[in-house]
Amino acid sequence: MKDINKQTTSRNITIGDIAKELGLSKTTISRAISGKGRISAETKRKVQEYIQLHNYKPNVIAKGLAQSRTYNVGVILPADANLVEVPFFQSCLLGVCEAAAGLDYDVVVTTVTEDDITLLKRLIDNQKVDGVVLTRSLVNDLPAAYLKETGIPFVLIGSSEDEEVIQIDSNHTAGCCELTAILLKSGCNRIALLAGNQNFVVNRSRYEGYRKAFRDMEQDMDNEIVFLDRNNNVLIQQAVNAILAKGADGIICSDDFICSKVLTQLEERNVAVPDMVKVASFYNSSLLENHNPPITAIQINAKDLGITAGKKLIGMISGEKIEQKSLVDYEIALKKSTS
Amino acid sequence: MKDINKQTTSRNITIGDIAKELGLSKTTISRAISGKGRISAETKRKVQEYIQLHNYKPNVIAKGLAQSRTYNVGVILPADANLVEVPFFQSCLLGVCEAAAGLDYDVVVTTVTEDDITLLKRLIDNQKVDGVVLTRSLVNDLPAAYLKETGIPFVLIGSSEDEEVIQIDSNHTAGCCELTAILLKSGCNRIALLAGNQNFVVNRSRYEGYRKAFRDMEQDMDNEIVFLDRNNNVLIQQAVNAILAKGADGIICSDDFICSKVLTQLEERNVAVPDMVKVASFYNSSLLENHNPPITAIQINAKDLGITAGKKLIGMISGEKIEQKSLVDYEIALKKSTS
DNA sequence: GTGAAAGCGCTAACAG
DNA sequence: CTGTTAGCGCTTTCAC
Numbered sequence: 001m002k003d004i005n006k007q008t009t010s011r012n013i014t015i016g017d018i019a020k021e022l023g024l025s026k027t028t029i030s031r032a033i034s035g036k037g038r039i040s041a042e043t044k045r046k047v048q049e050y051i052q053l054h055n056y057k058p059n060v061i062a063k064g065l066a067q068s069r070t071y072n073v074g075v076i077l078p079a080d081a082n083l084v085e086v087p088f089f090q091s092c093l094l095g096v097c098e099a100a101a102g103l104d105y106d107v108v109v110t111t112v113t114e115d116d117i118t119l120l121k122r123l124i125d126n127q128k129v130d131g132v133v134l135t136r137s138l139v140n141d142l143p144a145a146y147l148k149e150t151g152i153p154f155v156l157i158g159s160s161e162d163e164e165v166i167q168i169d170s171n172h173t174a175g176c177c178e179l180t181a182i183l184l185k186s187g188c189n190r191i192a193l194l195a196g197n198q199n200f201v202v203n204r205s206r207y208e209g210y211r212k213a214f215r216d217m218e219q220d221m222d223n224e225i226v227f228l229d230r231n232n233n234v235l236i237q238q239a240v241n242a243i244l245a246k247g248a249d250g251i252i253c254s255d256d257f258i259c260s261k262v263l264t265q266l267e268e269r270n271v272a273v274p275d276m277v278k279v280a281s282f283y284n285s286s287l288l289e290n291h292n293p294p295i296t297a298i299q300i301n302a303k304d305l306g307i308t309a310g311k312k313l314i315g316m317i318s319g320e321k322i323e324q325k326s327l328v329d330y331e332i333a334l335k336k337s338t339s
Numbered sequence: 340m341k342d343i344n345k346q347t348t349s350r351n352i353t354i355g356d357i358a359k360e361l362g363l364s365k366t367t368i369s370r371a372i373s374g375k376g377r378i379s380a381e382t383k384r385k386v387q388e389y390i391q392l393h394n395y396k397p398n399v400i401a402k403g404l405a406q407s408r409t410y411n412v413g414v415i416l417p418a419d420a421n422l423v424e425v426p427f428f429q430s431c432l433l434g435v436c437e438a439a440a441g442l443d444y445d446v447v448v449t450t451v452t453e454d455d456i457t458l459l460k461r462l463i464d465n466q467k468v469d470g471v472v473l474t475r476s477l478v479n480d481l482p483a484a485y486l487k488e489t490g491i492p493f494v495l496i497g498s499s500e501d502e503e504v505i506q507i508d509s510n511h512t513a514g515c516c517e518l519t520a521i522l523l524k525s526g527c528n529r530i531a532l533l534a535g536n537q538n539f540v541v542n543r544s545r546y547e548g549y550r551k552a553f554r555d556m557e558q559d560m561d562n563e564i565v566f567l568d569r570n571n572n573v574l575i576q577q578a579v580n581a582i583l584a585k586g587a588d589g590i591i592c593s594d595d596f597i598c599s600k601v602l603t604q605l606e607e608r609n610v611a612v613p614d615m616v617k618v619a620s621f622y623n624s625s626l627l628e629n630h631n632p633p634i635t636a637i638q639i640n641a642k643d644l645g646i647t648a649g650k651k652l653i654g655m656i657s658g659e660k661i662e663q664k665s666l667v668d669y670e671i672a673l674k675k676s677t678s
Numbered sequence: 679g680t681g682a683a684a685g686c687g688c689t690a691a692c693a694g
Numbered sequence: 695c696t697g698t699t700a701g702c703g704c705t706t707t708c709a710c
Contacts, residue, residue, distance in 0.1 A: 012466070014703055025681045030705060037706090038679055057464040062703035065404050065686050072447065072467075077433070084433055084642075085625045087424040094416070094423055097448055101458055106467050108411065108447045109436055119440055125396040127351070128411075128445050257625075264629040286424045286596075286626060290603040303423075353687055364697045369689060376690090377695055401687035404702050 013056050022050060033058060072106050073313055074129040076120055076143060078136055079111035082231060086257065087285045088302045092135045092157055095306020103314045105130075114199065117142045124150055131313045133157060133306075137167075137201040153316040157309050159201050159325075166322055168309045170330040172202050172282075175298045176209030177216065178332060179280050180252060182296075184217055186338060188250035188278055192225035192243040194236065194262060195254035203228070206254045206282065222246075233261060240265040244277075250338075253281040259295060260287045278338045294335035304328050352395050361389060372397060411445050412652055413468040415459055415482060417475055418450035421570060425596065426624045427641045431474045431496055434645020442653045444469075453538065456481045463489055470652045472496060472645075476506075476540040492655040496648050498540050498664075505661055507648045509669040511541050511621075514637045515548030516555065517671060518619050519591060521635075523556055525677060527589035527617055531564035531582045533575065533601060534593035542567070545593045545621065561585075572600060579604040583616075589677075592620040598634060599626045617677045632675035639669050 015033075019026045024043065031037040032047035050056070064070050075096050077089050097107045108128055110119045120143055123129060130153070134143050137158030144165060147154040155166040183191050193210045196203045207228065214221040225248050227239040240262055243251060253259035259281035266273060273279050273293055281288060284297040305328050316322050354372075358365045363382065370376045371386035389395070403409045414435050416428050436446045447467055449458045459482055462468060469492070473482050476497030483504060486493040494505040522530050532549045535542045546567065553560040564587050566578040579601055582590060592598035598620035605612060612618050612632060620627060623636040644667050655661050 012703095016703075026704080027681055027706085028679085031680085034705085040679060043679080057466070059703050060465045060467060061400060061404055061409060062686090063705075065400055065688090066703080066705040068686065070400060075448075079433060085426040085429060087426070087429075090424060090426075090429045093448065094418060094450060097450060097458075101449065101461065106447045106449070106462065106465070108445045109414075109432065110440065110445070111433060111436060119436075122440065123445065126399045126445070127396070128399060260625075260629050264631055267631050286599075290599050292603055292606050351687095355687075365688080366690085366698080367696060370696085373689085379695060382695085398687050401702090402689075404704090405687080405689040407702065 012059070013054055015058070018047065018050055018054075018056065022046060069317075070128055070130050071104065072108050072129045073100055073310065073317075074120075074123050074132040075107050075109050076132060076134050077109060077111050078113065080113050082257070087287070088283060088300075089135050091302035092133075092306035092309070095303035095308075096133050096310040097306075098303070099307045099310025100314065103311070105310075105314055107310075112143055114138065115142065117146055120146065124152060130317045131155075133309045133313055139199045139201060139204070153313060155309050155313045155316070155322075157305050159205060163324060166312060166316065166324060168305055168312060168326045168328065169202075170300050170305070170328045172205035173209040173212065175282070175330050175332070176206040176252070176254075177212045178209075179282075179296075179298060180210050180213030181217060182332070182334070183250045183252065183278060183280060183338060184213060184219060186278065190222060190225060190246070190248045191250035191252060192239075192246075192248040193227065193252050193254070194230055194239050194243070194258055195226075195228050196258055197231045198228050203254050210252060230258060236261045237265055240269075244269065244271065248277060250278040250280070253279065256281055256283045256285045256287045256297070259297075260291075263291060263295070274337050274339055280338050284333055291337075293337050296335045296338040297333055299331040299333050301328065301330075351398070352393055354397070357386065357389055357393075357395060361385060408656075409467055409469050410443065411447050411468045412439055412649065412656075413459075413462050413471040414446050414448050415471060415473050416448060416450050417452065419452050421596070426626070427622060427639075428474050430641035431472075431645040431648070434642035434647075435472050435649040436645075437642070438646045438649025439653065442650070444649075444653055446649075451482055453477065454481065456485055459485065463491060469656045470494075472648045472652055476508075478538045478540060478543070492652060494648050494652045494655070494661075496644050498544060502663060505651060505655065505663060507644055507651060507665045507667065509639050509644070509667045511544035512548040512551065514621070514669050514671070515545040515591070515593075516552045517548075518621075518635075518637060519549050519552030520556060521671070521673070522589045522591065522617055522619060522677060523552060523558060525617065529561060529564060529585070529587045530589035530591060531578075531585075531587040532566065532591050532593070533569055533578050533582070533597055534565075534567050535597060536570045537567050542593050549591060569597060575600045576604055579608075583608065583610065587616060589617040590619075592618070595620055595622045595624045595626045595636070598636075599630075602630060602634070613676050613678055619677050623672055630676075635674045635677040636672055637669050638672050640667065643667050 015026050015029045018029050031039045032044045060071050075093050100107050110123050112120050132154040134156045137160050157168050159167050159169045225246050230236050230239050280296040282298045284299045288295045312322050354365050354368045357368045370378045371383045399410050414432050439446050449462050451459050471493040473495045476499050496507050498506050498508045569575050569578050619635040621637045623638050627634045651661050
């Protein structure tokens with residue numbers, strides 16, 4: 001009536017229990033599990049059989065403590081007011097989760113805003129993660145700077161001019177260049193750009209691509225119909241007004257959020273797409289998915305970015321040498337909005 | 340040149356270092372930090388001063404191991420194909436993160452699908468969390484059943500008939516009843532319901548509320564214009580066709596995803612909202628935000644649900660007695676689509 | 679091949 | 695009020 005069949009009670013079975021049960025030492029059990037060190041095939045088999053049978057699961061926390069690792073990676077999501085619902089980040093997160101689970105890591109999430117990284121600091125201070133995935137890149141990148149200072153491994157979903165930062169991104173400059181070129185070739189003369197926060201590297205890259213298209217095709221670009229930092233409804237509305245007043249025949253939106261706002265504006269003013277103005281966008285999320293007419297957009301697979309980021313980061317943690325830049329493909333989905 | 344100013348090197352400072360430095364025992368340091376046990380104000384001050392000065396951060400993992408806790412909570416997100424981009428879950432997650440950070444917990448994320456909970460099992464097996472937040476409720480709820488079996492604390496964002504499950508939800512039945520009643524009062528006679536997966540408790544509750552409105556107002560309900568389990572584009576399209584053919588003058592959509600599809604369909608058929616048919620929906624997310632005309636919808640603050648869920652769960656973990664059901668308010672935003 | 683012992687950084691009796 | 699002693703569950707030298 002004392003410790004017979006302890007299994008039934010709360011406490012989880014430990015490596016020590018197995019050792020006792022099998023008349024071996026904890027060391028041996030540990031070796032049988034990890035595969036490290038020399039061990040006879042026979043004992044290994046016996047241990048594994050026992051483990052199987054009793055459904056033993058090693059305590060990752062204890063293992064981590066012994067190795068000074070956590071087997072967790074952090075994913076940092078932006079919590080700025082207008083970004084919390086952007087599906088891109090959610091998909092990135094799920095991608096990292098998928099990669100992590102496959103490598104026996106878990107994902108802990110926290111948030112930062114453009115100018116407040118206290119929650120990131122907390123995560124690092126508490127030593128809860130072995131590395132971090134940053135899901136967006138800023139020009140003045142507080143999180144990246146901080147992580148660099150601490151020396152903890154991290155990767156960036158996005159691009160940075162800092163060559164020491166491991167980056168996972170698609171080529172936004174090339175994408176926007178291609179998109180702009182398509183509009184130019186399809187007969188548009190006056191193509192407007194409506195872009196978001198220029199403190200986000202991605203928006204700068206797209207602007208860069210837009211300009212490149214004009215240079216490449218030796219066409220004149222009109223700065224009067226380029227609108228940057230248009231990250232709220234009012235600014236977008238003003239931009240759309242200006243764009244229409246100046247007789248643009250094409251609009252490139254730097255993201256799906258902006259695009260959906262633009263489309264609403266155009267609708268309200270009875271400006272037909274694509275007849276009166278063609279529209280193209282970046283990142284074809286659910287925000288755009290149902291629009292009529294369908295919107296031409298650069299397709300970025302955010303989940304793939306997350307998966308790649310997760311794998312690279314865990315590789316880094318495990319001491320692998322990781323290339324500084326991983327490019328993930330994008331695709332252009334040509335739809336009626338530019339036809 | 341040996342261990343002078345060890346601070347600079349990699350290793351983090353530990354409780355032992357402080358003890359040695361201050362000529363005290365580890366226990367005393369521990370007590371000074373936790374506030375547990377008796378300790379003189381003076382030593383406490385000294386320790387805290389040292390901690391402050393040297394920016395010591397306790398190792399949460401080690402603390403956890405000693406106490407058999409992780410100071411992590413799990414958040415389980417649905418990974419079913421058509422749900423990954425639903426902003427509701429993202430907002431819930433951020434809510435839990437916020438609550439957790441405030442209580443010195445972290446959030447680890449994983450996913451399940453309707454019929455696959457291996458990743459949840461993995462998380463529990465690995466003993467990485469002290470409790471779990473489920474972000475949606477199924478009729479045949481694998482995750483809830485599994486967690487109940489393991490005995491680990493968990494809360495459900497959503498509703499369940501299982502009275503032992505701690506639930507955080509808004510009253511969807513009342514909400515849908517109210518919404519339906521508003522349409523009925525505004526002169527609609529034939530109000531259609533277009534609802535999603537009936538294995539989700541929330542969709543059943545809304546259906547229930549819809550019926551209740553008719554009963555309450557002693558009006559006849561027409562089952563021919565009630566469409567359930569409409570969780571993809573094709574099924575929604577068919578439903579919209581049928582709804583129009585049967586001369587409905589109002590449509591209630593059980594979520595924003597369905598609603599955005601419905602609106603697209605109506606637009607394509609040149610059916611004017613609200614002139615020819617009124618439309619109302621649940622959960623006013625970015626998917627609906629920009630629509631013209633604006634859509635009447637039940638506003639559910641997903642982040643608040645997350646915050647409440649996080650707090651309740653951590654309360655539970657800490658041994659508090661938690662009420663079985665927490666209702667979070669909803670609001671009805673009356674917009675042009677039903678005027 | 680296997681085991682003993684120390685230790686990861688902290689907490690928790692139990693003494694004094 | 696403070697210190698001593700064991701752990702938490704696992705890994706990792708170092709012997710044998």
